Amino acid sequence: MRAPDPTTVPIEDRAALEALAVDLAQAAGALVLDERPDRTVVHHTKSTDLDVVTVMDTRSERLLRDRIAAVRPDDGILGEEDGHTSGSSGLTWVLDPIDGTVNYLYDLPAYAVSVAVVVGDPTVPGAWASVAGSVVNPRTGETFSAHAGGGARLATRGPGGPRHTADLAVSGAADLEGLLVATGFSYDREARVRQAATVAHLLPRVRDIRRMGAAALDLCHVAAGRVDAYYERGVSAWDVAAGVLLVTEAGGRVSGASPDSPPSGALVVAGGPAAHRALLEALAGA
Template sequence: MTSTPPAPDLPDDVTVEELQRLCVRFATEAARFIRDERPERVGVAATKSSETDVVTVMDRRSEELLHRLIQQARPDDGILGEEGADVAGTSGLTWVVDPIDGTVNYLYEVPAYAVSVAVVVGDAHSQGGWVPVAGAVADPSLRLVHHAGRGRGAWTGPEDPASGDDPVRLSVSGEDRLARTLLATGFGYDPQVRARQAEVLLRVLPLVRDIRRIGSAALDLVRVAEGSVDAYAETGLNAWDLAAGWLIVLEAGGVVLGAGEGEASSPGKALTVAAGPALAPEVRRLFVATGDAAG
């Protein structure tokens, strides 16, 4: 079992520190935008995978803002985003962005949504073909930004650095027993996928302390990194859902696993599990025991 991909090579013109700083700036600016410029009534621009999977007007405007910021700072880098306006790059770096993670929460004014920005090396379109090198998850409701750079630890700090509050270093829970585990999870939008996920939870729920469903994969991963939940497991995640959170968990001392071996050991659609090193394999076994990870 491996959870930490090998350290990637970066272009000569950039450092992890600089990329981390840019992730924080871009995620924070987009978070302020979706909070401060939110209209009284948020329009639904389209649906994605199903009628319950919405794209808001603010999703698109936030992604346009992120594209503009990235291209101004790093014009040769690629961009992969949830709303599909991808940009091919030539530098070997790709920015993986989710302009609003937790769109349904945002639509209903439930204060559990985020902006996720990460920069990765490799083919961000392929399972197991990429690794994150820097990332940030900005929480507009709490005015916090969670961030990490490879080899630089994971941190939570105020949205406004001038607030006087120092960043706090994150560390995953030390819990190692399933029966005492507070497990975060999420559900897909396709009705058949939801039905399978419900069947899995019927088996899992009696084996853990309790389950939380927050509605934002990025914030779930942050909660693992800060130890406010012990573990997280979900099927159906895309690169933009997990890129920044994956690195934040790793840099907080955690483990992030996929459903299988080789390329499938990387987190992704089949399964994403995040927890402390002692707990992660146990949680993973819960979700792959009978092929249930194929959500």
């Protein structure tokens, strides 16, 4: 299956969609940060008892949906909490209202709001491509963003200070033994047994492994060269739609289990071109 071409959207529209994604992600990020209760409680669970949802997840997605409906009523929306709403424009917004909900529960500073807009069908692996997107970490004040063909950026702002923007570029690391690799684990306990075996296979062969608990941020860290590569099984489109674009626009590669397969719930592998290739080969041996 050939993914649709995001550059069929005019370049000026792609840039405007990036700006809108930034505004949306920052607004939702401010909500989840400023109104986080002192003691955050689980609202309900989803796939397993480990897959938690907080009240703020649902409030954040509602804010995003309401704002998109107000300014782009013809676009579709796919959100982690409220599912898929079809549109007529050919564009669909893909939303993760809090990526890293368990970190949010424990007040660990590694959670984010991820907002992307795609062409094609984001419910089918390989049938969509990101046009623009943004990932905001409200605890660090970092805003990652990109649009297709326009590069990837990181905007930061300290307390009371001016915002600084820098272009992103992936790491040039090439050898497997020198790679710092990020990964994540499933909420399914049986799947974790298999994932632990993969980690046991990789750990002696790479520089080290990091598990930070938010797939969108892991991909941002690849784009920024903070880690050399990333892999994970069990992710959904809302986890990666913005991050995949950030990595590719920063000069990296993202795929599934083979170089030409699309990222999917079966596997996502990302990195600089050489790191991506080395990690793919190592995972094949696992």
